[in-house]
Amino acid sequence: MTDGANPAGRAGPAEQERVLASTSQQEHVSFDDERRTPLKRFQQFLHANPTTIPFIVLALSIVLFSAIVGSRFFHPFNLSLVLQQVTIIAILGTAQTLIILTAGIDLSVGAIMVLSSVVMGRLAVLAGLPVPLAFMLGLLVGVACGLLNGFLVARLKLPPFIVTLGTWSIFGALNLWYSASQTIRQQEVAEAAPFLQFTGTAFNFLGARITLGSILMLIIAAFIWYLLNRTAFGRHVHATGDDPEAAKLAGINVTGTLIAVYTLAGFICSIAAWALIGRIGAISSISGATANLDSITAVVIGGTSLFGGRGSIIGTLVGALIVGVFRNGLALAGADSLWQEFAIGLLIIVAVAIDQWIRKVSA
Amino acid sequence: MNQSEQNTHAPAGVQPILQARNLVKRYGHVVAIDHAEFELYPGEILAVIGDNGAGKSSMIKALTGALKPDAGEILLEGKRVEFESPLEARAAGIETVYQNLALSPALSITDNMFLGREKRSEGFLGKYFRKLDRDFMRREARKHLNALGLLTIQNIDQPVETLSGGQRQGVAIARAVAFGSRVVIMDEPTAALGVKESRKVLDLILDVKRRGLPIVLISHNMPHVFEVADRIHIHRLGRRACVIRPQDYSMSDAVAIMTGAKEAPVH
Numbered sequence: 001m002t003d004g005a006n007p008a009g010r011a012g013p014a015e016q017e018r019v020l021a022s023t024s025q026q027e028h029v030s031f032d033d034e035r036r037t038p039l040k041r042f043q044q045f046l047h048a049n050p051t052t053i054p055f056i057v058l059a060l061s062i063v064l065f066s067a068i069v070g071s072r073f074f075h076p077f078n079l080s081l082v083l084q085q086v087t088i089i090a091i092l093g094t095a096q097t098l099i100i101l102t103a104g105i106d107l108s109v110g111a112i113m114v115l116s117s118v119v120m121g122r123l124a125v126l127a128g129l130p131v132p133l134a135f136m137l138g139l140l141v142g143v144a145c146g147l148l149n150g151f152l153v154a155r156l157k158l159p160p161f162i163v164t165l166g167t168w169s170i171f172g173a174l175n176l177w178y179s180a181s182q183t184i185r186q187q188e189v190a191e192a193a194p195f196l197q198f199t200g201t202a203f204n205f206l207g208a209r210i211t212l213g214s215i216l217m218l219i220i221a222a223f224i225w226y227l228l229n230r231t232a233f234g235r236h237v238h239a240t241g242d243d244p245e246a247a248k249l250a251g252i253n254v255t256g257t258l259i260a261v262y263t264l265a266g267f268i269c270s271i272a273a274w275a276l277i278g279r280i281g282a283i284s285s286i287s288g289a290t291a292n293l294d295s296i297t298a299v300v301i302g303g304t305s306l307f308g309g310r311g312s313i314i315g316t317l318v319g320a321l322i323v324g325v326f327r328n329g330l331a332l333a334g335a336d337s338l339w340q341e342f343a344i345g346l347l348i349i350v351a352v353a354i355d356q357w358i359r360k361v362s363a
Numbered sequence: 364m365n366q367s368e369q370n371t372h373a374p375a376g377v378q379p380i381l382q383a384r385n386l387v388k389r390y391g392h393v394v395a396i397d398h399a400e401f402e403l404y405p406g407e408i409l410a411v412i413g414d415n416g417a418g419k420s421s422m423i424k425a426l427t428g429a430l431k432p433d434a435g436e437i438l439l440e441g442k443r444v445e446f447e448s449p450l451e452a453r454a455a456g457i458e459t460v461y462q463n464l465a466l467s468p469a470l471s472i473t474d475n476m477f478l479g480r481e482k483r484s485e486g487f488l489g490k491y492f493r494k495l496d497r498d499f500m501r502r503e504a505r506k507h508l509n510a511l512g513l514l515t516i517q518n519i520d521q522p523v524e525t526l527s528g529g530q531r532q533g534v535a536i537a538r539a540v541a542f543g544s545r546v547v548i549m550d551e552p553t554a555a556l557g558v559k560e561s562r563k564v565l566d567l568i569l570d571v572k573r574r575g576l577p578i579v580l581i582s583h584n585m586p587h588v589f590e591v592a593d594r595i596h597i598h599r600l601g602r603r604a605c606v607i608r609p610q611d612y613s614m615s616d617a618v619a620i621m622t623g624a625k626e627a628p629v630h
Contacts, residue, residue, distance in 0.1 A: 047525075048521075048522075230492075230494050230495055230497075231492075231493045232481035232483070232493065235470065235474050235495075238469060238474075239470060239474075239478055242467040242469045243466075243468065245463065245465075246463065246464070246465040247465075247478070249459075249461050249465035250466075250467070250475075250479045251449070251450050251453065251479030252478065252479045309467070309469040309470075
């Protein structure tokens with residue numbers, strides 16, 4: 001830059017001195033907010049409010065797709081479709097959030113959900129058990145699966161990734177064996193156990209079709225939010241994921257917290273099974289195949305850190321909505337479904353990169 | 364020489380608040396604690412110094428319930444106690460500020476102060492929905508930080524990771540003081556700090572003493588030890604070599620006794 005092009009050129013050296021002075025000062029006074037660059041301040045703001053980014057991304061994606069596909073996107077019917085598609089992923093996402101907050105990961109959430117739904121369906125429809133009993137046993141299967149994961153992670157101290165990779169296969173195989181790879185048709189479920197399809201019941205809200213499954217999703221999310229933010233257990237979950245050694249020294253039962261988290265996640269997955277049956281009507285051993293990774297995607301895009309200790313349920317709901325909006329918007333725009341996967345992949349990588357950047361505030 | 368016959372500069376006729384007698388801990392052939400004696404008196408700062416591997420950590424662990432001694436006894440205010448875990452020692456009023464501080468970086472100052480002993484709301488929500496009394500905890504946290512002059516911390520809800528090393532140490536000490544009814548043990552509180560922040564933490568330690576809480580200060584930093592300690596317990600080869608007063612000896616004498624270059628004084 002020449003002096004001619006820069007009318008304020010005379011201020012240059014003084015400006016430089018000021019910058020130098022401020023940087024040298026920063027070495028001594030590390031808690032001086034005044035001297036931070038706007039980018040640094042933005043980074044700090046995000047560190048304090050990590051769910052800002054998911055909300056911005058959601059807003060941008062809505063603007064983007066409404067610009068591309070026009071009013072079709074905002075049609076109440078389309079919005080209710082997005083919501084229904086998001087429901088299952090969001091319920092599994094709340095379970096996944098709990099686990100990722102403890103710096104773990106659960107690859108088996110989808111498998112637990114499908115196994116629970118198959119147990120509910122076969123016991124109620126084919127074995128002729130009373131529906132409430134079949135339902136409870138289905139929930140129990142979810143709890144047992146979660147307890148097994150929790151035991152292996154917390155007691156045997158095996159890495160969560162490996163544990164749930166293993167149980168994903170095991171639960172999947174049990175599911176194929178028990179269901180004999182048969183599908184229970186929608187009609188059969190409706191006749192023998194209408195209660196299992198109850199979550200598919202829809203009502204009209206401002207022209208949009210809302211299912212009870214979506215309401216169930218909100219109830220679960222609200223419950224887990226309360227648990228994480230308003231109870232001691234929630235603090236212990238965060239502390240366990242943040243720094244397990246420190247948590248132990250502070251007197252927290254880290255092992256018990258981990259087992260409780262995995263078990264609770266298993267329970268939520270079995271509730272998701274109920275929502276799944278309501279959504280597709282039939283009970284199939286192959287439904288929900290992509291649910292595992294989609295739930296992790298929702299959590300990560302929602303701003304929860306894979307390193308544990310920080311994240312939120314609200315972020316996960318927004319993350320699930322972002323995934324839903326992208327899939328729906330790209331489909332409406334007539335893009336091949338492979339581009340949906342492409343976009344989701346991009347979102348994941350960007351989300352993790354942003355998380356890494358935000359975490360550097362504390363370093 | 365029998366350790367119990369040493370002159371420990373104990374105040375006459377005062378019962379130790381925390382005492383260990385003839386403590387022994389073996390790991391196979393290694394003797395980590397070799398018939399060690401220990402006394403902490405009310406209102407004092409007792410520094411514990413010793414070379415690496417001298418066994419001072421093991422002795423402190425035995426006093427805080429993190430390690431179960433093979434033999435010997437521990438007395439709290441003259442009554443024999445047996446701690447099965449650090450939690451039990453804490454329940455008895457012995458608080459430890461660990462070297463790694465045992466703080467959870469992403470949680471707020473308030474959450475950290477009450478970590479593991481959260482206070483539930485009175486009434487229905489607290490009883491049946493386990494709701495936390497966050498206002499109470501905020502108030503208490505602020506009160507305890509203020510009492511120790513840690514007013515510079517503006518926002519009680521800010522995550523601990525946004526604090527400086529000295530401020531974090533301050534939060535950990537405030538937590539120990541808030542809950543430690545009898546004894547506060549500090550493990551290397553100034554080891555990770557710069558000069559300025561060390562100064563503040565030392566002032567904080569003296570402040571805690573003025574509030575009447577006896578302190579066990581484990582440190583490698585001789586100037587810090589000599590500045591704040593009333594008595595210095597020198598640990599060597601798994602046992603107490605001697606107890607000196609900082610005014611009677613120089614720092615190099617203390618280091619010489621600690622490393623065995625100089626005989627422990629016999630009075």
